[in-house]
């Protein structure tokens with residue numbers, strides 16, 4: 001009996017051992033499966049949608065950036081045209097990185113203009129490679145750009161117009177130092193824009209017109225404007241405590257508490273002014289791409305101009321010069337609370353409180369041209385409303401930074417207040433704006 005028991009024990013031990021091996025094998029298999037899954041999903045690098053989208057157009061020369069979900073060690077980019085495969089870019093990175101930049105020059109790689117297949121291989125290590133198959137358009141021909149006409153003689157603070165023609169151009173902009181202006185499409189490759197001649201420029205001002213096509217190829221041309229210099233009136237204004245308590249503190253509200261009269265004045269004249277100019281500039285960039293205005297602008301009826309454009313104001317407090325400003329529009333004075341007509345037809349893009357300008361209406365006349373009506377006591381229009389030239393938009397007043405009842409009338413060209421005098425003159429508009437538009 002003892003012997004039989006021994007046999008049974010051995011058999012059971014062997015079975016137990018087989019089960020253990022079997023279990024280990026299953027665990028091992030599951031582990032390998034999960035590990036493989038990890039390698040092929042989370043383990044491989046993902047390239048951002050945006051980076052892949054950028055590759056859908058390849059101009060003559062362009063820098064691309066690949067953004068990856070994890071560090072990349074190697075990148076290869078192939079193009080396939082007419083059954084032939086060509087390497088566009090390939091590199092092993094000395095330092096693994098999540099962002100890889102490279103320049104593509106399709107002509108040097110032997111690519112032809114037209115559609116091509118792209119194969120992008122990115123690798124983060126052994127077994128951690130991913131391949132993307134993409135479609136791209138190779139376009140190495142820069143858009144053609146011709147300047148058709150522009151305003152020849154301009155004055156400091158004035159406006160000028162420019163018309164250009166492009167072939168294959170999708171976007172046309174005008175650059176002047178740090179400023180960028182829009183040109184609006186007229187159809188058939190023609191573009192037109194109205195541009196401010198800023199007060200801080202010299203006698204010859206250079207602008208660069210740039211056309212870019214969908215692929216990103218660029219062409220540019222320079223124009224040099226002859227700018228008539230203008231001497232602007234300079235005023236010395238004394239700031240008294242009574243003015244500050246009557247106008248400045250009520251304007252500042254809570255913001256004025258704890259400020260001395262001088263600090264309060266500077267807060268409005270400098271901080272608020274700069275902020276409001278920025279707000280106007282932002283609004284001025286969103287203009288309708290068509291002409292909504294009709295002929296010259298209307299001056300406030302039965303009014304006198306009592307402050308002109310470009311006037312420099314030096315402010316004195318207790319005999320010391322403390323601040324400065326530039327008057328960027330016309331001040332029209334008439335009867336108190338006189339009805340204010342829309343200077344021209346257009347779309348109301350702003351109706352409300354605008355800091356130093358008080359209750360303000362801004363009307364978009366299209367193609368980057370807008371008019372501004374400040375210090376109103378009453379606003380009768382709403383944003384989004386279309387108004388006709390001469391239609392009443394409110395009443396004059398003294399809201400904002402104003403002493404007496406008057407209308408501040410501004411002409412905005414791409415968000416910059418230019419000299420309204422030109423826009424009140426039908427002859428000037430005909431010779432300098434319409435002549436260019438119709439050229």
Ligand SMILES: [Zn+2]
Nearest residue numbers: 329330331408
């Ligand atoms: Zn004014």
